[in-house]
Amino acid sequence: MYLLDQLPEEWDLGAVPRYRRDQIRDWIYQKRAASFELMSSLPKELRDSLQSKFSLSPLTLEKLQGSKDTTRKLLWKLSQGDYIESVLIPASPALYGEKSDRMTLCVSSQVGCAYGCRFCASGLEGWKRHLTPGEIVGQIIETERVTGERISNLVFMGMGEPFANFENLRKAIEMINASWGVGIGARHITISTSGLVPQIKRLADDPLQVRLAISLHGATNEVRNQIMPVNKKYPVEELIEACEYYQEKQGRMITFEYILLEGINDQPDHAEALARLAKRVFAKVNVIPYNKVEGLPWDRPSDSKIRKFADVLKRHEIKITLRLEKGHDIDAACGQLRLKKVQEEQVDLST
Ligand code: SAH
Numbered sequence: 632m633y634l635l636d637q638l639p640e641e642w643d644l645g646a647v648p649r650y651r652r653d654q655i656r657d658w659i660y661q662k663r664a665a666s667f668e669l670m671s672s673l674p675k676e677l678r679d680s681l682q683s684k685f686s687l688s689p690l691t692l693e694k695l696q697g698s699k700d701t702t703r704k705l706l707w708k709l710s711q712g713d714y715i716e717s718v719l720i721p722a723s724p725a726l727y728g729e730k731s732d733r734m735t736l737c738v739s740s741q742v743g744c745a746y747g748c749r750f751c752a753s754g755l756e757g758w759k760r761h762l763t764p765g766e767i768v769g770q771i772i773e774t775e776r777v778t779g780e781r782i783s784n785l786v787f788m789g790m791g792e793p794f795a796n797f798e799n800l801r802k803a804i805e806m807i808n809a810s811w812g813v814g815i816g817a818r819h820i821t822i823s824t825s826g827l828v829p830q831i832k833r834l835a836d837d838p839l840q841v842r843l844a845i846s847l848h849g850a851t852n853e854v855r856n857q858i859m860p861v862n863k864k865y866p867v868e869e870l871i872e873a874c875e876y877y878q879e880k881q882g883r884m885i886t887f888e889y890i891l892l893e894g895i896n897d898q899p900d901h902a903e904a905l906a907r908l909a910k911r912v913f914a915k916v917n918v919i920p921y922n923k924v925e926g927l928p929w930d931r932p933s934d935s936k937i938r939k940f941a942d943v944l945k946r947h948e949i950k951i952t953l954r955l956e957k958g959h960d961i962d963a964a965c966g967q968l969r970l971k972k973v974q975e976e977q978v979d980l981s982t
């Protein structure tokens with residue numbers, strides 16, 4: 632049993648007094664103790680009994696790629712022998728200024744993904760399992776421990792569809808958001824979804840005030856059906872209605888993510904349709920040049936085509952972000968976690 636999988640009030644600690652429970656909680660979330668042994672304010676018998684009944688963290692670092700000031704990828708081995716990745720992204724000085732201490736972690740929510748968007752590497756191998764709450768929150772705690780960084784922002788844009796794992800996601804966010812927990816404010820947390828309508832509505836009704844990003848990638852059923860099977864279940868009109876409902880309930884601006892794929896969704900009339908939807912739900916648009924995935928047939932359009940696309944949106948006074956630099960920002964780092972490849976590299980290294 633991993634203590635990180637349950638809220639502290641759920642821990643089965645027997646007759647341990649309340650203040651001891653709080654101490655254990657603080658050792659885990661505030662002081663980030665790496666073992667029960669290190670929890671020096673607890674009596675030895677209690678430490679031993681915890682040690683025999685529980686484990687602390689369900690993930691161990693297998694590999695850390697990249698260096699300070701750049702994007703770093705962390706490969707985690709999970710207790711059941713699965714691997715997941717998180718990506719640590721420092722603020723881009725161009726966007727946030729030289730002095731920004733914004734540090735974003737992109738986390739995974741599942742091993743694999745069942746949604747099979749045609750352009751995405753995460754779904755290539757299909758879905759394996761949900762991450763537990765501890766495996767989600769553990770990505771933050773362990774990343775801070777191994778890098779010494781303080782994470783200010785969190786995006787659920789790693790492997791998996793977070794809304795397909797709603798219960799565990801919800802619990803993890805509670806631990807992440809709580810002042811006794813990791814302590815990241817809800818407004819600094821963004822959930823990205825390919826468009827699961829019932830869960831968008833559930834989030835709208837939830838007191839948690841986290842941000843929502845919709846992986847739109849197409850403003851019509853015609854385009855979305857080509858690249859995102861989820862659209863057959865929740866077509867554009869239903870998705871937009873759910874976004875409107877979220878807007879109404881939460882009053883927070885939604886982000887539309889829009890990957891540009893050459894010849895699929897990159898024409899000026901696609902931009903016009905996107906502008907109409909963005910206006911309708913007061914969304915801002917994050918235009919993302921596609922990062923090529925080996926083995927898949929898609930390409931990113933030329934920079935001039937990308938700019939033209941963005942210009943149409945600007946003409947309609949849509950709030951947009953567009954980053955053309957490669958390899959440094961969230962968009963280049965997330966959503967394309969090629970687990971198998973990394974695992975193969977691991978094997979290569981060890982032979
Ligand atoms: N399943 C969720 C969250 C993970 S994907 C979702 O789909 O929203 C995070 C983002 O990365 C999504 O917007 C996804 O469409 C995008 N993405 C996937 N593959 C990508 C690639 N090769 N290049 C750029 N973005 C990609």
Ligand code: SF4
Pocket residue numbers: 744745746747748751752753754789790791792825846966
């Ligand atoms: Fe899954 Fe998101 Fe990739 Fe689609 S884009 S396959 S929902 S991880």
